[in-house]
Amino acid sequence: MTAVLTTPSGASHGQYVFGTMQFGGRADATASREMFEACRTAGLRHFDTAWLYTDGQSETLLGEMIASCREDILLATKVGYSGGAGPANLDAQFETSRQRLNQDSVDLLYLHQFDPDTDLRATLGWFAEQKLKNRIRYVGLSNFAAWQVVKAAWAASELDLKIDVLQPMYSLVKRQAEVEILPMCKDLDITPIPYSPLGGGLLTGKYAKGESGRLTEDKRYAARYGQSWMYDCAKNLTKVAEREGVNPATLAVAWAAAHESNPTPILSARSEEQLRPSLKAAHYALTPALYEELAALSPRPAPATDRLEETTE
Ligand SMILES: NC(=O)c1ccc[n+]([C@@H]2O[C@H](COP(=O)([O-])OP(=O)(O)OC[C@H]3O[C@@H](n4cnc5c(N)ncnc54)[C@H](OP(=O)(O)O)[C@@H]3O)[C@@H](O)[C@H]2O)c1
DSSP: OOOOOBOTTSOBOOSOEEEOTTBTTTBOHHHHHHHHHHHHHTTOOEEEOOTTGGGGHHHHHHHHHHGGGGGGOEEEEEEOSSSOSOHHHHHHHHHHHHHHHTOSOOSEEEEOSOOTTSOHHHHHHHHHHHHHTTSOSEEEEESOOHHHHHHHHHHHHTTTOOOOEEEOBOBTTBOGGGTTHHHHHHHHTOEEOOBOTTGGGGGGTTGGGTOOSHHHHOHHHHHHTOOHHHHHHHHHHHHHHHHHTSOHHHHHHHHHHTSTTOOOOEEOOSSHHHHHHHHGGGGOOOOHHHHHHHHTTSOOOOOSSSOGGGOOO
16 A cells, blocks of 8 residues: 655645646646646646746746645746756756745656656755755656666665655556556555556547547657557547447546556646546446446557466456
8 A cells, every 4th residue: 555645734745636737738827727627627636747847837826826726736847858867967956946836845856758868866965955955855767667666766765755646647548657666666666656547648549530640740749659559549548438428538447547556647738628528537437347348449568577477367
């Protein structure tokens, strides 16, 4: 059982997180505010942003929204996607993030990606310092391989520091995390907070209907979700959803949350209308049989130790 993350007022951070990567980008200030309000009404408390997002607009807008309810919010941001994981860069980016958010501290700070050129001990020493200064409560890593997390966890333990959270990609069409990352989180008491449960929108089924969106607008996402089996998976998910009388997005989000490691997926959208089916996942009871049926819609990744002929599943 992993430790439960809490808001400053002591409430559990909840079952789902809302990600503000679209704030100030595809979602203007009004649409962003509407999504924030819908999340609060639905009981969400954990909000995720990053130094990187929308030239700082995401942090600035989120900072304004949480001003009146800060104690009830678990506020997470990320540094170090660009410029490396050295203390000087992290210091400069975190200072900017805190200014944009109008906060002395955040609850959870992530290193946004692994930096092979910086000694992890220097990076984690900087995180330990932020904790001592009461500028962060939880330490997170994102986009790390399992061996990199374990290496970080060892280095952190020498500083009396814990890696609290890992933010990997995870959805029905991106299942690599099942092999090592999610079992590792369970074993090391790290809370998995996966992103892109809808595969960037693919699993809403809209591309099969000829609609446009991030996958037709953004080359990086087109490449990330470019394989034909992924589109087949989305089509088949839509068929199951129609049979069950539920939106495919609700099923995709509920599926990503139902892994035995107890992940807390990060939801997102560009409008309140888009967000609605994802929020409905909080009240959708996915049966074990339906979970398995959905899991069979995409290839299960190979096990970490390559003795495929001996796996019983
Ligand atoms: N750590 C990292 O490196 C990292 C990377 C990515 C994301 N994240 C975090 O995770 C959060 C979620 O990631 P994500 O945005 O990739 O999640 P996602 O749930 O996979 O994709 C969300 C996108 O799907 C589309 N969509 C959602 N609901 C829809 C609906 N009902 N109908 C049609 N389209 C719909 C929208 O895109 P369009 O309308 O544009 O198609 C929306 O922006 C981000 O906000 C961010 O906080 C972290």
